[in-house]
Amino acid sequence: MIEQFxxxxxxxxxxGRTFTVTGVRQVGAIRSGGSDPEVVVVLVxxxxxxxxxxxxxxxxxxxxxxxxxxxxxxxxxxxxxxxxGPFAYDAVQDRDAMAGYLRAFAVAQVEEAGHLETTGLEFxxxxxxxxxxxxxPALFSGEQSNSSVLYGDDxxxxxxxxxxxxxxxxxxTHQVLxxxxxxxxxxxxxxxxxxxLHLAMLQQFLRTASDGWEQALASVRDLFAEADLHAExxxxxxxxxxxxxxxxxxxxxxxxxxxxxxxxxxAADVARTMTRRLEDAIEVVPALQAYADGARAVFSAxxxxxxxxxxxxxxxxxxxxxxxxxxxxxxxxxxxxxxKTLAERLLPDSPWRDVAGMTRSFDYAxxxxxxxxxxxxxxxxxxxxxxxxEWARRNRKAFLASYCGEGGLSDSDRAVLTAYxxxxxxxxxxxxxxNRPAWLSIPLAGVERLTTG
Numbered sequence: 001m002i003e004q005f006x007x008x009x010x011x012x013x014x015x016g017r018t019f020t021v022t023g024v025r026q027v028g029a030i031r032s033g034g035s036d037p038e039v040v041v042v043l044v045x046x047x048x049x050x051x052x053x054x055x056x057x058x059x060x061x062x063x064x065x066x067x068x069x070x071x072x073x074x075x076x077x078x079x080x081x082x083x084x085g086p087f088a089y090d091a092v093q094d095r096d097a098m099a100g101y102l103r104a105f106a107v108a109q110v111e112e113a114g115h116l117e118t119t120g121l122e123f124x125x126x127x128x129x130x131x132x133x134x135x136x137p138a139l140f141s142g143e144q145s146n147s148s149v150l151y152g153d154d155x156x157x158x159x160x161x162x163x164x165x166x167x168x169x170x171x172x173t174h175q176v177l178x179x180x181x182x183x184x185x186x187x188x189x190x191x192x193x194x195x196x197l198h199l200a201m202l203q204q205f206l207r208t209a210s211d212g213w214e215q216a217l218a219s220v221r222d223l224f225a226e227a228d229l230h231a232e233x234x235x236x237x238x239x240x241x242x243x244x245x246x247x248x249x250x251x252x253x254x255x256x257x258x259x260x261x262x263x264x265x266x267a268a269d270v271a272r273t274m275t276r277r278l279e280d281a282i283e284v285v286p287a288l289q290a291y292a293d294g295a296r297a298v299f300s301a302x303x304x305x306x307x308x309x310x311x312x313x314x315x316x317x318x319x320x321x322x323x324x325x326x327x328x329x330x331x332x333x334x335x336x337x338x339x340k341t342l343a344e345r346l347l348p349d350s351p352w353r354d355v356a357g358m359t360r361s362f363d364y365a366x367x368x369x370x371x372x373x374x375x376x377x378x379x380x381x382x383x384x385x386x387x388x389x390e391w392a393r394r395n396r397k398a399f400l401a402s403y404c405g406e407g408g409l410s411d412s413d414r415a416v417l418t419a420y421x422x423x424x425x426x427x428x429x430x431x432x433x434x435n436r437p438a439w440l441s442i443p444l445a446g447v448e449r450l451t452t453g
Contacts, residue, residue: 001076002044005090006056011145011161018049024080027194028120036100037061039091040078041121041194043163057163057199059091070094092147092159098137102151105190105202106131121199125190126178129204131155145338153207155189159200164342168198173312173334176259177252184248184331206330212322215241216365216395223387224369227380231391241329242395245322245358246402248329253313253351260312263348267416270350271303274423285429287444294451295422302419305412310348315340317354318361352413355403356420360428360446362395367442422450 003021006012023045030039042058061070062078063086070089078088091097103116104123135152149157160168174188187204215238222236223229231237278295282288288295314321315336323330336345366388375381400409409417428443 001088002042002058002080005058005075006044006046009161011147012056013054013145013162014046014048019046021045022047022053026120027197028118030097030100030104030121031117031119032100032103036096037063037091037094039097039100040088041199043195043197055163056161057159059097059159060088061091061094061097062086062088092149093139095137098139098149098157101149101157101200102131102133102135102137102155106133121192121194123190123192126175126188129187129189131189150205152205154205155202156186156205157200157202160198163197163199165196166342167346168201168335168342169312169315169345170333170335171198171201173256173314174201174203176312177255180255180259182252182255183327184252184329186330186332206323206325208326209323209330210325211320212245212324212329213319213361213365215324216319216362217369220366220369220388220391223366223391224373224384227383227387231387231394238391239394239398241324242362242398243402245329246399246404248331249317249354249358250403250405252331253311253354256312257351261348262309262311264307265310265348267305267308268303270308271299271419274299274302274419277423278426281426281430285433285440285444287440288426288429288447291447291451295426295447298419298422298451301415305416308350308416310350313349313351314354314357315345315349317357319358319365320361350416350420352417352420353424355400355417356424358399359396359417359421360424360443362399363392363446364428364442366391367445368439371439371442418450422447425450 002024003019006021007015021044023043025043025045026040027043028041030041032038038061040060040062042060044056044058046054046056048054058075060075060078066087067089070093073090073093075088075090077083077085079085100116104118104121105125132152132154135154138150140148140150140156146161147159149159151157158170171188171191174185177185178188186206189202189204191198191202192200219234219236219238223231223234226234232239275296278288278292278299282292314331314334316333316338317331321331321333323332370384370388373384376384404413425443425446429440429447432440432443
């Protein structure tokens with residue numbers, strides 16, 4: 001039953017691959033004396049035909065009788081293989097089950113919430129916020145790899161579907177930034193752990209938030225609608241927002257630098273790693289071969305920079321990982337680059353990796369909009385391409401100026417940043433070739449500009 005449910009779940013990372021369920025283990029339970037269902041938290045081990053394994057979290061709400069309202073979330077009978085046990089549903093899609101989660105977090109309000117027993121699960125709370133126990137849970141449908149439940153306008157619970165033993169940087173980074181009083185993240189209220197695993201995190205819900213990527217796209221559309229105007233002349237000019245984003249990232253990097261261990265690494269070692277990634281990428285995207293010599297030259301310039309300072313960073317920063325609120329910009333999802341292992345994501349890295357990710361995002365936005373519009377005559381298409389490049393340059397410049405501050409970019413900083421930007425664009429080429437071939441031209445043009453200019 002679980003195998004079939006996983007195969008059709010949006011958050012399952014193994015879609016399209018041959019796999020079998022090789023282990024099912026219950027690690028905890030939530031039992032309420034009221035009308036809420038019992039919830040068991042299950043870890044499912046998946047083994048792929050290639051031999052690699054992954055671990056997924058599946059909270060199940062249990063009922064003695066079928067629940068018509070949850071028919072879409074039915075997993076099967078519990079325990080696995082039982083023909084007469086209770087009916088098991090994906091608890092994340094069950095409001096009653098998710099209400100029990102909120103009450104389990106409200107340690108100081110448990111007496112008001114009624115009897116509640118948690119077994120095997122540790123609900124950890126940070127001080128400073130009283131949860132709204134009357135908030136109605138609602139599943140957020142926009143996520144891909146995790147599942148989030150909104151509790152009114154008060155809080156949001158992110159349940160990690162794919163889990164790995166050890167520290168989850170999304171929790172530990174948010175904890176440090178929350179305790180440091182950062183205004184550029186959603187405050188962390190608490191988290192759930194069991195058996196050496198971080199299972200979920202409870203955060204402030206940003207009621208007024210709008211997606212940074214969507215805001216950037218709207219700005220580009222405004223520019224394209226006014227073909228005779230420059231980016232700074234259009235009402236939807238994004239440069240002031242890019243400036244604020246640079247300030248926000250600089251402040252967050254400073255707080256992370258003060259709170260986590262720092263180190264130095266040899267720039268030559270980083271350059272060798274980037275060069276290996278280039279060689280691997282050429283196997284996937286042969287078109288990169290035309291720019292390989294230029295990319296190697298960029299990485300060679302990096303290798304000559306001596307030692308690089310490294311620290312805790314976001315690791316996968318782009319406009320889609322930002323939210324604009326009335327109180328300013330917020331950075332979200334500090335889990336790091338999904339393709340990396342947890343051990344790799346926890347390693348200190350150069351802050352320029354985050355800067356590079358954001359500058360590449362400024363390049364993506366206008367060209368993604370251009371690619372989505374109907375084809376026009378060559379002159380109109382050329383005009384649009386010129387405006388797209390102009391928008392990207394303007395916002396990269398505004399972002400970098402505010403991030404770097406009065407000192408600006410030194411020659412050494414520029415060599416390091418350029419290498420990280422090229423490395424990011426090469427990564428994007430591989431991603432697009434595998435997932436969105438129609439968009440491959442966007443990062444490929446970025447690699448060309450950066451290596452042949």
